[in-house]
Amino acid sequence: MDARTRSRYERLADLITGMVDKGALAPGTRLPSVRAASEQHRVSVSTVLQAYRLLEDRGVLVARPQSGFYVAAMRGGALALPSASRAKAKASTVSISSAVAALLEHASNPALVPLGCAVPDTALLKSRRLDLALARAARLHGTRHNTYGPPRGEPALCREIAKRAMRFGRALSPDDVIVTAGCTEALTLALLAVARHGDTIAVESPTYFGMLHTLEVLGLKALELPTHPVHGVDVAALARLLQAQRPAACLLSSSFGNPLGAVMAEADKRELLALLASHGVPLIEDDVYGDIHFGRERPKPFMALDGGANTIYCSSFSKTLAPGYRIGWMVPGAHAQQVLERKLAFSLCGPVLPQVALADFLANGAYDAHLRRMSRVLEDNLARMRRAIEASFPPGTRVSRPTGGFVLWLELPRHFDSRALFDLALEHGICLAPGDVFSASRRFRHCLRLSAAHAWSERIEKGVLRLGRLACGLISQ
Amino acid sequence: MDARTRSRYERLADLITGMVDKGALAPGTRLPSVRAASEQHRVSVSTVLQAYRLLEDRGVLVARPQSGFYVAAMRGGALALPSASRAKAKASTVSISSAVAALLEHASNPALVPLGCAVPDTALLKSRRLDLALARAARLHGTRHNTYGPPRGEPALCREIAKRAMRFGRALSPDDVIVTAGCTEALTLALLAVARHGDTIAVESPTYFGMLHTLEVLGLKALELPTHPVHGVDVAALARLLQAQRPAACLLSSSFGNPLGAVMAEADKRELLALLASHGVPLIEDDVYGDIHFGRERPKPFMALDGGANTIYCSSFSKTLAPGYRIGWMVPGAHAQQVLERKLAFSLCGPVLPQVALADFLANGAYDAHLRRMSRVLEDNLARMRRAIEASFPPGTRVSRPTGGFVLWLELPRHFDSRALFDLALEHGICLAPGDVFSASRRFRHCLRLSAAHAWSERIEKGVLRLGRLACGLISQ
Numbered sequence: 001m002d003a004r005t006r007s008r009y010e011r012l013a014d015l016i017t018g019m020v021d022k023g024a025l026a027p028g029t030r031l032p033s034v035r036a037a038s039e040q041h042r043v044s045v046s047t048v049l050q051a052y053r054l055l056e057d058r059g060v061l062v063a064r065p066q067s068g069f070y071v072a073a074m075r076g077g078a079l080a081l082p083s084a085s086r087a088k089a090k091a092s093t094v095s096i097s098s099a100v101a102a103l104l105e106h107a108s109n110p111a112l113v114p115l116g117c118a119v120p121d122t123a124l125l126k127s128r129r130l131d132l133a134l135a136r137a138a139r140l141h142g143t144r145h146n147t148y149g150p151p152r153g154e155p156a157l158c159r160e161i162a163k164r165a166m167r168f169g170r171a172l173s174p175d176d177v178i179v180t181a182g183c184t185e186a187l188t189l190a191l192l193a194v195a196r197h198g199d200t201i202a203v204e205s206p207t208y209f210g211m212l213h214t215l216e217v218l219g220l221k222a223l224e225l226p227t228h229p230v231h232g233v234d235v236a237a238l239a240r241l242l243q244a245q246r247p248a249a250c251l252l253s254s255s256f257g258n259p260l261g262a263v264m265a266e267a268d269k270r271e272l273l274a275l276l277a278s279h280g281v282p283l284i285e286d287d288v289y290g291d292i293h294f295g296r297e298r299p300k301p302f303m304a305l306d307g308g309a310n311t312i313y314c315s316s317f318s319k320t321l322a323p324g325y326r327i328g329w330m331v332p333g334a335h336a337q338q339v340l341e342r343k344l345a346f347s348l349c350g351p352v353l354p355q356v357a358l359a360d361f362l363a364n365g366a367y368d369a370h371l372r373r374m375s376r377v378l379e380d381n382l383a384r385m386r387r388a389i390e391a392s393f394p395p396g397t398r399v400s401r402p403t404g405g406f407v408l409w410l411e412l413p414r415h416f417d418s419r420a421l422f423d424l425a426l427e428h429g430i431c432l433a434p435g436d437v438f439s440a441s442r443r444f445r446h447c448l449r450l451s452a453a454h455a456w457s458e459r460i461e462k463g464v465l466r467l468g469r470l471a472c473g474l475i476s477q
Numbered sequence: 478m479d480a481r482t483r484s485r486y487e488r489l490a491d492l493i494t495g496m497v498d499k500g501a502l503a504p505g506t507r508l509p510s511v512r513a514a515s516e517q518h519r520v521s522v523s524t525v526l527q528a529y530r531l532l533e534d535r536g537v538l539v540a541r542p543q544s545g546f547y548v549a550a551m552r553g554g555a556l557a558l559p560s561a562s563r564a565k566a567k568a569s570t571v572s573i574s575s576a577v578a579a580l581l582e583h584a585s586n587p588a589l590v591p592l593g594c595a596v597p598d599t600a601l602l603k604s605r606r607l608d609l610a611l612a613r614a615a616r617l618h619g620t621r622h623n624t625y626g627p628p629r630g631e632p633a634l635c636r637e638i639a640k641r642a643m644r645f646g647r648a649l650s651p652d653d654v655i656v657t658a659g660c661t662e663a664l665t666l667a668l669l670a671v672a673r674h675g676d677t678i679a680v681e682s683p684t685y686f687g688m689l690h691t692l693e694v695l696g697l698k699a700l701e702l703p704t705h706p707v708h709g710v711d712v713a714a715l716a717r718l719l720q721a722q723r724p725a726a727c728l729l730s731s732s733f734g735n736p737l738g739a740v741m742a743e744a745d746k747r748e749l750l751a752l753l754a755s756h757g758v759p760l761i762e763d764d765v766y767g768d769i770h771f772g773r774e775r776p777k778p779f780m781a782l783d784g785g786a787n788t789i790y791c792s793s794f795s796k797t798l799a800p801g802y803r804i805g806w807m808v809p810g811a812h813a814q815q816v817l818e819r820k821l822a823f824s825l826c827g828p829v830l831p832q833v834a835l836a837d838f839l840a841n842g843a844y845d846a847h848l849r850r851m852s853r854v855l856e857d858n859l860a861r862m863r864r865a866i867e868a869s870f871p872p873g874t875r876v877s878r879p880t881g882g883f884v885l886w887l888e889l890p891r892h893f894d895s896r897a898l899f900d901l902a903l904e905h906g907i908c909l910a911p912g913d914v915f916s917a918s919r920r921f922r923h924c925l926r927l928s929a930a931h932a933w934s935e936r937i938e939k940g941v942l943r944l945g946r947l948a949c950g951l952i953s954q
Contacts, residue, residue, distance in 0.1 A: 097818050104821075108625070122623045131619025134830065135612040142608025146599045146801040148585070181658060181824040188823055192694075197674050210821075217669075217822040324623040324829040341574050344581075344687075345694040346665055346823060347658040351831055352801040353611065 008043050009050035015041075016051065017060055020071055021383030031061065031069045060387070079390055082260075082398045082411035082447065084228040087237050091200040091223040091245070092440035094216035099437050100209050106431045113463030114454050116431030118258055118407050119323050121454040124374055127322050129366060134357035145352040151343055153179025153329070153350060156359035161329050164362065168290070170304040170331075178330050178339060179350055183288050186314035186330035188214055189346070190284045191249065193312070193338035195220055199248035202241070202281075204233055206409065206438035206447070208258040211251060211286075215440070222440035223247055229400045229409065232257070232264035235272045242279050250276055254287035254301035254313075259409040259438055259449040261289075261402020263299050273306045282335070287315040289405040291371050294379040299404075308333040317358065320371060325354045378406040381452035388461055389450075392468020394475045406453045411446065416475055418448040424470050430463045485520055486527035492518075493528065494537055497548055498860030508538065508546045537864070556867055556876045559737075559888035559924065561705040564714050568677040568700040568722070569917035571693035576914050577686050583908045590940030591931050593908030595735055595884055596800050598931040601851055604799050606843060611834035622829040628820055630656025630806070630827060633836035638806050641839065645767070647781040653808050655816060656827055660765050663791035663807035665691055666823070667761045668726065670789070670815035672697055676725035679718070679758075681710055683886065683915035683924070685735040688728065688763075692917070699917035700724055706877045706886065709734070709741035712749045719756050727753055731764035731778035731790075736886040736915055736926040738766075738879020740776050750783045759812070764792040766882040768848050771856040776881075785810040794835065796882075797848060802831045855883040858929035865938055866927075869945020871952045883930045888923065893952055895925040901947050907940045 006014070019025045032040060037048045052069045055061040061069045107117035114121075137145070152158060158174035165172040180186040195201060197219040203211065205224035215222050223245065226234040233252060250272075255263045264272065276283050287301045303313040312335055316328030327350065332339040343349075361367065385408055389399055393410070400409040412418070418434040425432055435447030450467075454460055483491070496502045509517060514525040529546045532538040538546045584594035591598075614622070629635060635651035642649040657663040672678060674696040680688065682701035692699050700722065703711040710729060727749075732740045741749070753760050764778045780790040789812055793805030804827065809816040820826075838844065862885055866876055870887070877886040889895070895911040902909055912924030927944075931937055 097821075100821075101818070104628075108627070119625055122620045125620075125623055127619060127623045131615040131623075131830075134619070135615040138608040138612040138615065138834075142604060142611070143599045143602075146602055146604045146608070146799055148596055148795075148800050150585070151581075181827075184821075184825045185823060210825075213818075214822040217819050318625075322623055323625050326824065326826065326828040341578070341690075342694050344574075344577075344661075345691040346662060347803065348661045348687075349803065350658075351803040351828055353608075354828055354831070357615075 009047045009054065012041055012043060012047065012051040013054045016055060017384065018380055020060055021380065021387060025071050027071050029071045030067070031071070033068060079386070079397060079399045082229045082400055082409055084234070085205040085224070085226050085443070087226045087241060088205070088224040088441060091221035091247075094212050094220070094222050094440045096209060096212050096437055096440065097216055100213045103209070103433060103437060106426060107433070109431065112426070112429055112431040113459060114431060115450045115460070115463060115467070116433050117453070118451045119453060120319060120374070120406065123455045124377055124453070125321055125323070126370060129364070130322055130325070130357060130361045133360040134354060137353050137356045137360065141356070142353065145356060147352070149349045149352045149355065151340055151349045153177065154352060154355035154359060157355045160359050160362035168298055168300050168304050170301075170308070172331060176331050178332060178336070178343065179355060180328040180330055180343070181347055181350060182318050182326045183286060183314050183316035183328040184210065184214070185347065186316070186328045187211065187251070187284065187286060188218070189339045189342050190312040190314055190330060190332065190335070191215075191218055191220065191251070192342050193332065193335040194282050194284070195248035200245065202238070202247040202250040204252055204257055204260070206259055206435065206444050209433075209437040212437070212440055220248075224439060224441060227260060228262060229260045230262055231268065232262040233272065235268055235275060238272065239275055242275065242281070246279065247281055249282050249284050251284045252286070252302075254285045254290050255299040256289035256292065256402055256404035257286070258289065258405065259400075259407050259433070261400050261405045261407065261409070263403065266300060266305065269300070269302055270305055273302055273310065277306070277310045282310055282312060284312045285314065287313065288319045290315070291320050292375050292378055292406065293404040294375060295403055303331060320374065321367070322358070325358065327354060327358055375404070377455075378452065381456050382406065382408060384456050384461065385450060385452045385464055388464035389468060392465045392472070394472045397471075407449050407451045410448050410450065412471065413475065414446050416446040416471070418445055420474055421448065421467070421471055424474065425467055428466060428470065430467055432467065486524045486531065489518055489520060489524060489528040490531045493532060494861065494864070495857055497537055498857070498864060502548050504548050506548045507544075508548070510545060556863070556874060559706045559875045559877055559886055561711070562682040562701070562703050562920070564703045564718060565682070565701040565918060568698035568724075571689050571697070571699050571917045573686060573689045573914055573917065574693055577690045580686070580910060580914060583903060584910070586908065589903070589906055589908040590936060591908060592927045592937070592940060592944070593910050594930070595928045596930060597796060597851070597883065600932045601854055601930070602798055602800070603847060606841070607799055607802070607834060607838045610837040611830060614830050614833045614837065618833070619830065622833060624829070626826045626829045626832065628817055628826045630654065631829060631832040631836060634832045637836050637839035645775055645777050645781050647785070649808060655807050655809060655813070655820065656832060657805040657807055657820070658824055658827060659795050659803045659805040660763060660791050660793035661687065661691070661805070662824065663793070663805045664688065664728070664761065664763060665695070666816045666819050667789040667791055667807060667809065667812070668692075668695055668697065668728070669819050670809065670812040671759050671761070672725035677722065679715070679724040679727040681729055681734055681737070683736055683912065683921050686910075686914040689914070689917055697725075701916060701918060704737065705739060706737045707739055708745065709739040710749065712745055712752060715749065716752055719752065719758070723756065724758055726759045726761050728761045729763070729779075731762045731767050732776040733766035733769065733879055733881035734763070735766065735882065736877075736884050736910070738877050738882045738884065738886070740880060743777060743782065746777070746779055747782050750779055750787065754783070754787045759787055759789060761789045762791065764790065765796045767792070768797050769852050769855055769883065770881040771852060772880055780808060797851065798844070799835070802835065804831060804835055852881070854932075855929065858933050859883065859885060861933050861938065862927060862929045862941055865941035866945060869942045869949070871949045874948075884926050884928045887925050887927065889948065890952065891923050893923040893948070895922055897951055898925065898944070898948055901951065902944055905943060905947065907944055909944065
């Protein structure tokens, strides 16, 4: 529900919930009296009372007779982090496509509560200005642009993308950039540029199932690296693995990877880059979530730390602005020639008008404000989702604490079966992503991913709470 | 130059040239007197005289003193057809990418006379109604469509494409259709669905260099089939080849293939289908030129003849309406699952709004009239280009006689070097496609392809004439 259509007491309740979620109101804190709050927020006494009672119903506040309203205590404090994954000594052949296809089919079903799909809601993306730029370009310059564009992408768009890279500390020329059909094409072109059928690619564990699907289609094996839910890939463990193995590439998230939301510290990133360079293993990085950061500074991608010497950088506008436009980009560095040859064979070039419109939109300068606003909303969504998980999931549930992106990774006790929860949840009209699709060795069956990419609503909140209760039911069987 | 901006005498000259090109005015025919023509065409006497003199300058007419103007005799009659290519007993490893890249770089240079690139001019494509449909979709429904579409493509577009397939005798359901990033992605997905690295693909010879580039990138070999410039692939020769070899697929044009413009007779197509089916070799067909036919009937693609049992059909809207939109489609038949899995890994799905706009445009019903008009223009262009070739190229030059599409294939005497002509022509501001890029074994170095996809103009006519003179110069060296 949009802020403008919510009643006063609901908006006040939202405000208080936000303060609780962000820690501005600690558990046990006494709230201002109804009269004081009425003056403070310039609303009627009855509005405050309605808000307090709503929050009492939701478990955010507790009422103590003769004393007032207090912030409810967390049940057992904040949930613990999921465990760091362990190293796999051997690369796995990937066979995940049918599981992924089944998930995607449900994830796009609008009848289900949308916790399964990591695509922001159109209401959050606010693409109106971009759409109007497209309408204008089509109306005024459609004929001129009705031709094959350069395989690298529209020069104006390459220019805007190169300019933006300055923001994370990498000076690019427009010629360094290749526009792609989303980050998906970028990653596939990157893999094909450095690997051959049968080769091994080192990946985070858990990692995005779309990546695993791509490895499967290209006939590549996955070597799962030990990964910490906050600090990312364990560089020392990677060093040990590289003594015995020689993957064709290492494929990592730049920041806030899906599903963990981890970010490697800059020093760790540098150490990893040096390690890979010394073994002659190129790094392919996926930075689609980098622009959605809750901290003040956007984390630097690997490319900004090694000057692109040994990295192929891939990103897109699909998570932050326009999934429907399918525009991604890459900086292939030393592999530009191989990437361009493959792009010619795969798609020749991208549609011209959407690129022209996006270049126009970016040149306009409103994108940064949009990213800031959107990041705030998603941070808030994640906090609300964590609260709902705390309130409903079985004791012992562990949850990731991402500082960017919009998904949470849940780890339940070992014997928990997230496939059973997936099936049961569908019967209750809720979609989630079961954990086993995030690993080539299907090791995360007791885990699951929830996405908070839709405008928060009662439907979503109730969906998460219901899911927690279903999980409790399954675990006690 | 557009018809509306040409002067009266030029338009009359065009009319007469068209009648000569189409045989309505045979060589040696006497034209009406200037006075009679003036009455017939309702123009002034001086306009007719200007037109006749222009045509005399161009070699279309000859003036006989005291007698009048006559249609000029062809120099030695119509040019002969290029030879049919011979069978290659062995498949060739393809290594053509750098030559293709060099050609594409020049082919898109607007400063050159555009005879190199087989993409219709924006003036012929008349995409205005489509662009306005895109502008409308973006303005009114942009937000709704800002999401990942179904991997198969927008349902409305699949529906319109399925409906159109009825026109060439194949009843399709929308679910049979997969929308792709142009025919390029369709062909690549088709190849990846049936072939593995190192496999052999049987192709026409000469064949489109883009196809050869794709085979190279995918690590596939090319087996070049003997191909006649009018009748297409030699089925009996293919039968002999299949006794010794087992290609992973046969990849052919459905009709008017680039560069020959040949069309197999329907009986030959059926025979070829039966042959391939008996050997268990799937047929991948490329029908991008099928809608540009000069005869009354659109030739049926293979898919319409075997009910799609052993074919993967690929096509696009790039040659007839919207190269800038990058929308193609395929009917993968029995290989749908493999194709969809690969599409997910390569591009996930296509941009949504261009698909919505194209569906809207097709539903509107003006596409068939557009195709008829465009085919007439291109037929006329090809006739003019043949005339200019006849007037200027060395004796013994052979030229294809396509009944659809918009390219001509020229064969010169064996010792002729079209690479030398390519380099020389660039110096004179003219682009062409040298013959050797149309074969994996680089066998057509004495041939070249000229494209007549731009609105005919004096610049283009002079370019062809100049090219002919340059060829004469090279051959006499």
